[in-house]
Amino acid sequence: MTYEQAKKVLRENGQEQLLAFWSELDEAGRARLLQGVEKLDFSVLENFNHPQNLSGTGSRLAPVKGLTADEIDLRAEEFKKIGDEALKNGEIAGLLLAGGQGTRLGAEGPKGAYNMGVTRDLSIFACQMNNILNDLQSSGARPLLLVMTSEKNDGETRKFWAANDYFGYPAERVKFFVQNAAPCVDENGKILLEEKDAPATSPNGNGGWFASLKKSGLYEILKREGARWLNVYAVDNVLQRPFDPVFIGATIASGKACGAKCVRKCDPHEKVGVLCEKDGKISVIEYYELTEEMANARAADGTLEYSYGVILNYLFSLKRLEETEKEKIPVHIVKKKIPYISGAGEKREPEKENGYKFETLAVDLISFMGSALPYEVRREKEFAPVKNATGADSVETARALLEKNGVKL
Numbered sequence: 001m002t003y004e005q006a007k008k009v010l011r012e013n014g015q016e017q018l019l020a021f022w023s024e025l026d027e028a029g030r031a032r033l034l035q036g037v038e039k040l041d042f043s044v045l046e047n048f049n050h051p052q053n054l055s056g057t058g059s060r061l062a063p064v065k066g067l068t069a070d071e072i073d074l075r076a077e078e079f080k081k082i083g084d085e086a087l088k089n090g091e092i093a094g095l096l097l098a099g100g101q102g103t104r105l106g107a108e109g110p111k112g113a114y115n116m117g118v119t120r121d122l123s124i125f126a127c128q129m130n131n132i133l134n135d136l137q138s139s140g141a142r143p144l145l146l147v148m149t150s151e152k153n154d155g156e157t158r159k160f161w162a163a164n165d166y167f168g169y170p171a172e173r174v175k176f177f178v179q180n181a182a183p184c185v186d187e188n189g190k191i192l193l194e195e196k197d198a199p200a201t202s203p204n205g206n207g208g209w210f211a212s213l214k215k216s217g218l219y220e221i222l223k224r225e226g227a228r229w230l231n232v233y234a235v236d237n238v239l240q241r242p243f244d245p246v247f248i249g250a251t252i253a254s255g256k257a258c259g260a261k262c263v264r265k266c267d268p269h270e271k272v273g274v275l276c277e278k279d280g281k282i283s284v285i286e287y288y289e290l291t292e293e294m295a296n297a298r299a300a301d302g303t304l305e306y307s308y309g310v311i312l313n314y315l316f317s318l319k320r321l322e323e324t325e326k327e328k329i330p331v332h333i334v335k336k337k338i339p340y341i342s343g344a345g346e347k348r349e350p351e352k353e354n355g356y357k358f359e360t361l362a363v364d365l366i367s368f369m370g371s372a373l374p375y376e377v378r379r380e381k382e383f384a385p386v387k388n389a390t391g392a393d394s395v396e397t398a399r400a401l402l403e404k405n406g407v408k409l
């Protein structure tokens, strides 16, 4: 892109402030800025000017019935057989969402590289890979494992996996791709500069994985290999069990387009998204979208009606995903602290939120799937999120759960 082209596209989008320091930049800086402008996705700005109503207000909500952990235990063998068969036939691939910034954890480097060990090194990636190797023992399969990183952590993530010998997985079965980025804007919708020669951008949220995967070219490989299902999971749960043959088998046997691992909510106000029916479609809604009455509603057996809390471990039918490609996943506008270059050319690290990031969420995909199986897992066995440095959902709580599951720290 030339300077003239950049100027034109920026003028058309009302973002000429990005060229404010052009005259101060050397050749390399100018090239970097032009490249940054060329990569900007201006389409998300539309959401700033015309925000969508993304709350559940005004929607008709109803609880859904899922497979309980007890029901699963009774049919585990039957499901496992189906799951192992699908794994052996190469119908399953995995996708690890590792593009987040882990701001709440506040540690340097990729979140998955965080050391959960006390007497030895044990990263979050390693915890998850140990579970995977365990679950693949009976089928002997080595499904393609795609790792989605962000522009900010891609290099470090690749290095970490290589340095750790891919955690015992065949290196050629692990492929990395970078998720798309979205610009960050100030309170007036103007894109901020992160450096004089770089527009401020951030990963576009964990819902953008399908578009990013397609763009990376890896989707073609997946299809060529004959994959029919994609097990998408988050990095920040040290007890995460992707490629779990029982879950895979149960989802396939259900005839639904998607399976969602869930934990039963332990208290009506637990802050997890829950699966429910929203205007007749299976969807995930946030805890704050439930009225007090709904949050407290109980079924005849005493369990909460709205109780299937999602843990970001889904099995998606690729066929259905392709059909939904034309659907527009909602873009959420999130207020955040964004470091920026001031008009006077000084780098500022704001103490308060000063602008917005644009994010799509994986949970929003569920409503496009048409059908989904809520699949209950036992929380103490499969849900140990690492979100914060201390307190709830922290390194401490996750370490305690790892130990409870017999993992040596």
Ligand code: UTP
Pocket (backbone or CB within 6 Å): 097, 098, 099, 100, 101, 102, 103, 104, 105, 111, 148, 179, 203, 204, 205, 206, 233, 234, 235, 236, 312, 387
């Ligand atoms: P979170 O929503 O908890 O975000 O991610 P985060 O960035 O890790 O942490 P905070 O909010 O900054 O503290 C849930 C999962 O989605 C992935 C994360 O890596 C994690 O596995 N994710 C999140 C992405 O892959 N890309 C994103 O843009 C955001």
